[in-house]
Amino acid sequence: MMAEDEAQLCVYVGEKKVVDLWAADSQNNDFNADTLVNIFSSGKSLESIAIALLAEKGLLNYHTKIVEYWPEFASGGKEDITIADLMRHEAGLPSFNVSIPPEFLHRDNLKQNKIGEIIAEHPAAFQQDEKYRREYHALTRGWIANEIVRRVHPDGKTIGEILEEEVFVPLDVDVRIGLSEQELDRVSPVKLLSLKQHFRHTFRPDFLGRKVKHNTLGLMRNLMPMVSRARRNGGGNQTPPFTGMETMADLGNLFNNPIVRQGETPSANAHASARGLARLGAMLAAQGSLGDQQIMGQQAWNDMHAHPVSRFMMLTTHFSQGGVNRFQLPATSSHIDRSGNKGREGFWGWMGLGGSIFQWHPEHKIGFGFVPTRLHALDFMNERGKAFQAEVMKCVAQI
Numbered sequence: 001m002m003a004e005d006e007a008q009l010c011v012y013v014g015e016k017k018v019v020d021l022w023a024a025d026s027q028n029n030d031f032n033a034d035t036l037v038n039i040f041s042s043g044k045s046l047e048s049i050a051i052a053l054l055a056e057k058g059l060l061n062y063h064t065k066i067v068e069y070w071p072e073f074a075s076g077g078k079e080d081i082t083i084a085d086l087m088r089h090e091a092g093l094p095s096f097n098v099s100i101p102p103e104f105l106h107r108d109n110l111k112q113n114k115i116g117e118i119i120a121e122h123p124a125a126f127q128q129d130e131k132y133r134r135e136y137h138a139l140t141r142g143w144i145a146n147e148i149v150r151r152v153h154p155d156g157k158t159i160g161e162i163l164e165e166e167v168f169v170p171l172d173v174d175v176r177i178g179l180s181e182q183e184l185d186r187v188s189p190v191k192l193l194s195l196k197q198h199f200r201h202t203f204r205p206d207f208l209g210r211k212v213k214h215n216t217l218g219l220m221r222n223l224m225p226m227v228s229r230a231r232r233n234g235g236g237n238q239t240p241p242f243t244g245m246e247t248m249a250d251l252g253n254l255f256n257n258p259i260v261r262q263g264e265t266p267s268a269n270a271h272a273s274a275r276g277l278a279r280l281g282a283m284l285a286a287q288g289s290l291g292d293q294q295i296m297g298q299q300a301w302n303d304m305h306a307h308p309v310s311r312f313m314m315l316t317t318h319f320s321q322g323g324v325n326r327f328q329l330p331a332t333s334s335h336i337d338r339s340g341n342k343g344r345e346g347f348w349g350w351m352g353l354g355g356s357i358f359q360w361h362p363e364h365k366i367g368f369g370f371v372p373t374r375l376h377a378l379d380f381m382n383e384r385g386k387a388f389q390a391e392v393m394k395c396v397a398q399i
Helices: 040-056 083-087 114-121 140-152 159-171 181-186 195-202 216-232 248-255 274-285 298-305 335-341 383-397
Strands: 006-013 016-024 175-177 270-272 309-312 316-319 348-351 357-361 366-372
Touching: 006 274, 006 383, 016 274, 040 083, 040 140, 040 159, 040 175, 040 270, 040 298, 040 348, 040 357, 083 140, 114 140, 140 159, 159 175, 159 274, 175 274, 270 274, 274 348, 274 357, 274 366, 357 383, 366 383
Parallel strands: none
Antiparallel strands: 006 016, 006 366, 175 270, 309 316, 348 357, 357 366
């Protein structure tokens, strides 16, 4: 049994919900299948849906430079960055040189351009080696995308507003970007498994009940490419993304703060249940519709998944122009590539810090959602959830 507090797992095959499980430790009787949890970077696929809907309406184009929609964005060497560059994590803005006050991300403040002003003035910084152009825009992709969305939408709506009106409500899914005050009581807090605790667990053999995915050797084999990449990118001496956040240990307290929960950081601060993610994934696996609800047309779905480009980021990634990753093993795969891909080949989507997974498999019509509250930050490839994906694939293969 992995080191868990609460977790949800839900799987759709076609329009049928075939797995619907949740569990909590004995101290939390309020956790259930409809509890909301922060899904961190699993939310990146949500912003991809919003961009796809606007592209379908002709309001933007993946290959158009961002400055065509937002002229002020041109400063600081950003004039040639396209929408597709941003969605593939190749915009040269993986982090900002200022910390963002969390309240700036509330919808009324977003619409006063408080984040837009910061982004417009910020310089791009691309790696000199083209091989490493793809850098993980962990929070910034969603902030930038939201500013583009506000500018092209006829009513200036945000990603959270658009998705709520055009996707979440029509599909009846518990997924949110920016919680209302009334929804705050539905959230179960996330808890970080400390690095010390995680390393201590790695020394226990699997047959003696190790509660993390990897033993010490396996963890180090995944960790070393991350360390090497961090050194190449400046050693990790980056400005904290939020005011009030200084170290990784602050992450739990920060994202459990109601002020943060109410803000729109689509790339790292969406809240959902596994039921909501799996149903949304079923729609995407069916190429845009579920039951009598058509969320996006076939061409919009095709465009969102089109032109995946293979490049190394944390592992070899295959991000489409719409910003969703296709999971597949490269012809020459490293240990970390196998950790990230083996068992989830054929799925699209992404995953969140410490555990969450929101992915879909078009060939087998699978929508998959896994949402834990205990964050295993050193399980970079979310392999504890991937084990469930692999079991689902075994079952589907027998049908």
